[in-house]
Amino acid sequence: MFTDPVTLACGHSYCLQCIKDHLKRNPGKRCPxxxxxxxxxxxxxxxxxxxxxxxxxxxxxxxxxxxxxxGSEEKFTQDALQGKLDLLxxxxxxxxxxxxxxxxxxxxxxxxxxxxxxTYESSSxxxxxxxxxxxxxxxxxxxxxxxxxxxTQTDEVVKNSESxxxxxxxxxxxxxxxxxGFSEGGTSAAAALSAEFVSLSFLxxxxxxxxxFLPQRRRMEVRSGLSLRTQRCRFEAxxxxxxxxxxxxxxxxxxxxxxxxxxxxxxxxxxxGQDERLGRSKSSWCIEWxxxxxxxxxxxxxxxxxxTHPSRLRVLLDMDAGHLSFWSGADGEDELYxxxxxxxxxxxxxxxxxxxxxxxxxxxxxx
Numbered sequence: 610m611f612t613d614p615v616t617l618a619c620g621h622s623y624c625l626q627c628i629k630d631h632l633k634r635n636p637g638k639r640c641p642x643x644x645x646x647x648x649x650x651x652x653x654x655x656x657x658x659x660x661x662x663x664x665x666x667x668x669x670x671x672x673x674x675x676x677x678x679x680g681s682e683e684k685f686t687q688d689a690l691q692g693k694l695d696l697l698x699x700x701x702x703x704x705x706x707x708x709x710x711x712x713x714x715x716x717x718x719x720x721x722x723x724x725x726x727x728t729y730e731s732s733s734x735x736x737x738x739x740x741x742x743x744x745x746x747x748x749x750x751x752x753x754x755x756x757x758x759x760x761t762q763t764d765e766v767v768k769n770s771e772s773x774x775x776x777x778x779x780x781x782x783x784x785x786x787x788x789x790g791f792s793e794g795g796t797s798a799a800a801a802l803s804a805e806f807v808s809l810s811f812l813x814x815x816x817x818x819x820x821x822f823l824p825q826r827r828r829m830e831v832r833s834g835l836s837l838r839t840q841r842c843r844f845e846a847x848x849x850x851x852x853x854x855x856x857x858x859x860x861x862x863x864x865x866x867x868x869x870x871x872x873x874x875x876x877x878x879x880x881x882g883q884d885e886r887l888g889r890s891k892s893s894w895c896i897e898w899x900x901x902x903x904x905x906x907x908x909x910x911x912x913x914x915x916x917t918h919p920s921r922l923r924v925l926l927d928m929d930a931g932h933l934s935f936w937s938g939a940d941g942e943d944e945l946y947x948x949x950x951x952x953x954x955x956x957x958x959x960x961x962x963x964x965x966x967x968x969x970x971x972x973x974x975x976x
Contacts, residue, residue: 614659619645622656629653662965692912699949804859804925806976809851809958816849818842819964830868830970831962846886847964854879854955859927862958863939865972866898867920871963872971873897873906876926876933879955887961892954896922896935896946899963905935905946916945921974928952939974 613625621642623631631641638647811822811829822829829849843850866872873887875895881887888895888906896905898918905912919937922945926933934947962969 611656611659611663614656614663615653616656616659617645617647617653618651619643619647622659625653625655691910695912702949804861804927807853807860807862807958808975809853809862809973811849812852815843815852817844817847817964819847820849820962822849827973827975828970829960829962829973831964831967833967843883845884846961848873848887848959848961850877850879850881851958851960854957855926855928856955857928859925859929861923861925863921863923863974863976864960865921865974866918868968868970868972869962870966870969871899872969873899873961874922874924874935874971875906875959876924876956877959878953879957881959887959893959894933894948894950895959895961897961905948907948912946914946916943919945924958926956928956 611622611624614622615625615628616622617628617640619640619642621640623641628641632638632647635641638651639645640647810824813822816822819832820829821832831847864874866874873895874897875887875893877885877887877890877893881890881892885893887893888897889909891908894905894907896903896914902911903914903916903918905914916937921937921939923936923938923940924933925936931949931951932947933950935945937943937945960971962971
């Protein structure tokens, strides 16, 4: 990455100090790339175009570029471990919630496995064992219940759960569209049963002057420099907040990304600041494909994703359960990333586009 870039008469560019050091060491004054001879009175002039690109705020500014050559393998390893640690904490929180629910059921002396089958089936083996303990409230009280059930109790609960699971799958098969493309089992599948599709709309007051929305094509794209809007912008970064906002309920929307070389898709509180980039503040969450990296972002923390960035994805927002998840494909076949959030204010969809290339676009297809 260049520092104070200059360009020689032959067209090759170098850092100012680097080329100065080279010319001092080599009296012949030749370009180190093509060996073209340089005039003795040649002046090293700043390349303002390269300098402007390096300072672009839409791609992270100088801070992001400086991070690329200095990021060590140890740093990337730490990021990966931190991501795994965050996922582990989320799983532990789910286990604690299930255990609390189980103890409440035991205290009441009744356990309706049929009502909770989706939750328990989606949990880990530890969750199933904990939830199966004394489900009928026959012999133990809440204070004296053991930490794990006996083998007989476990077998009985597993058989019951398999029986109810068959009934659940049968009811779903009668209406194959009811899952709206989400995989069976798990929090997302249960939420998708009642999730509502949202056809997003965009007001120019909530976007950046470089962006335009074409309603007939359901397409958001980057304008050329000659057609930029002159009105006051909602954001300094090249991003747009949708008009719709959510406080309750389960909602989803789809995005086509194949026509965009760099993008971010997520949600944010309606009060997201004018100078706040999606995923770089405490009030926003997103997944992003940029500079050859596919990651999740929140509060300026990056979590690398192991999946390939998709050409089409689905966002599922469950405000009631405080759950946000991202899925790939037209029918949400694979889960890319999910996060548990205790939303404290109104939430809106937000989108960022790589703003230096006119024609970069995101589309919003109907299901």
